[in-house]
Amino acid sequence: MNIDQTKSWQDQIIAGAQKKGELGALCYVVEMRLPKYLEKKVGQRRMIAQHPIGYIPRVCLAPDPEEAYRTASIMQRLMVMQHRDWLTGKPSSIEFKIMLALIEDIQTEYHYEWWAEWAGGYPENTIDRICSHCGQVTQVGRDRGWTCGCGVQYDVEGLALPGY
Numbered sequence: 001m002n003i004d005q006t007k008s009w010q011d012q013i014i015a016g017a018q019k020k021g022e023l024g025a026l027c028y029v030v031e032m033r034l035p036k037y038l039e040k041k042v043g044q045r046r047m048i049a050q051h052p053i054g055y056i057p058r059v060c061l062a063p064d065p066e067e068a069y070r071t072a073s074i075m076q077r078l079m080v081m082q083h084r085d086w087l088t089g090k091p092s093s094i095e096f097k098i099m100l101a102l103i104e105d106i107q108t109e110y111h112y113e114w115w116a117e118w119a120g121g122y123p124e125n126t127i128d129r130i131c132s133h134c135g136q137v138t139q140v141g142r143d144r145g146w147t148c149g150c151g152v153q154y155d156v157e158g159l160a161l162p163g164y
């Protein structure tokens with residue numbers, strides 16, 4: 001959604017989704033708008049904020065969109081605080097906006113429900129790893145090696161360790 005979203009525009013979309021019973025498809029994320037000098041470096045002006053790097057925090061609208069907006073506002077304010085210039089206390093030149101998005105449009109598997117999942121620590125995102133020896137599927141934390149149920153050990157890259 002590459003437009004400036006006003007709150008009233010967002011509310012209209014939400015009301016429409018509620019009518020159609022499609023609230024579950026929507027989430028709030030924080031959009032970063034970069035200043036010119038960063039835009040040149042990064043190659044784009046808008047991007048979805050990550051926290052921590054590599055993970056996109058989102059707040060699902062279902063079941064209560066108003067509660068979701070309050071939660072998203074806290075998330076957004078924390079990002080503003082975190083990015084301010086600590087020497088001068090001035091706000092960052094990056095703008096942070098609450099953005100409505102389709103959950104399916106978030107183009108990474110590393111997104112998580114902010115607060116609900118984050119409060120317990122950093123998100124433990126897992127991926128399915130398939131053992132090339134026996135074909136078993138094991139859920140493994142990102143950036144981890146693992147040991148298959150058959151005993152074969154793998155490194156982070158998914159390569160069997162020597163001896164297997």
Ligand SMILES: [Zn+2]
Nearest residue numbers: 131134148150
């Ligand atoms: Zn195996």
